[in-house]
Amino acid sequence: MALVLCAQLPMLSAAQSTPDLSGMWSDPPPRAEDAYCHVGCTIEGRNYLTQILDDPANIDRSYAELRSEAQRKQMAEIIPSHLTSSALEYFPRDRSAAPLSAACDPWGFTRQIFAPHAFEITQHEDRVSFYYSEWTARRTIYLDGREPPADLESSLLGFSVGHYEGDILVVETTGINANFSNAGFAHSSQLTVTERYTRVVNNDGDGLGKGNRLEVEAILQDPVTFQKPLLMGRAWTWAPSEEIYPYESCIIPTK
């Protein structure tokens, strides 16, 4: 019994009371909810997908069909119910209007934090470093309690500070450039995001070991874009053998 309880405890470093999130993470094995959230999803949309997947009335409906239903609900109901009337005028973003900018510009914050593929976390005493394979983007999360500079200028990935709450890394980011998300909404530079990273044990028998899953839930708030906070999330799996490859100059797809 004691051994079973120990296996369920969060991963805490022996030397520190902070959770051990360091290492290389990457895409989880193909599973319904994780695939739905491949580039981030609303928590409400993901929960809806779970509900319809586990409904015996849907036994004869394919995953593709159920995923489409959950995507429709996310795009037609969940996200619009969070948007201000002014934000609704630009939802969903018409990607065909500027496909090349979407193809060859580094990702903005709300796309980057849900980036698929390899993602490396390095924990230091006074900061945490995030290194994403997508766009080889880097973020520094300051743990020393500093305030954002008074003359902070907004940037692509903003200014992040963090702290630990038990086994959760909490990151708060401000100073984010106006941009758009993979979920189809655009946001202003008043966006603030709180991310909560948790390392959990996945007991689905995929052989990846204890504490093999990293989950993020993010709360997006922006008085220009949202009438109420939007909750989004994604997960990665422990992937020590993966590596981050350099990005070459983006060749604009053949027009």
Next chain:
Amino acid sequence: MKSLIGAVLLLTAYLLSSIAQAHHSFRGVFDFSKHTTLHGAVVKFDLLNPHARVFMELVNENGETEQWVVEAPGKLSLARRGWTDDMFGDREVITATGNPSSTGKMAIWLESIVLSDGTEFIDPLVSDDDVIEVERRARAQQAAEKSSN
């Protein structure tokens, strides 16, 4: 102000393309409702980020040589699925299927590639869907059994 009809059309287009491919950024460049198959020789392969490209040379029905490009997800996605820089032999003849350019250019977005030895590489998102469908059936069966107990 965007009209209601315009908003509905945009949402429909967004959902249709989301159904096809979850994270492609090329909705205005490739037509994901159509499919094209190419059969020809690989003359160059760039396994790069953010996007990989397979350059093919083939002969059309008029006997003319054409240069085509198969565009694909980047090395981030493909390397973990077994793609390597040297996976194609010199002028290896392959069959590539994908979504054609929406502007008539000689390019497709990868759906599958079959090498000369028959080995097939499928768009990672498509192959994942097949695995997930197995999961879906198991979960639905479980839910049905629970409900009948």
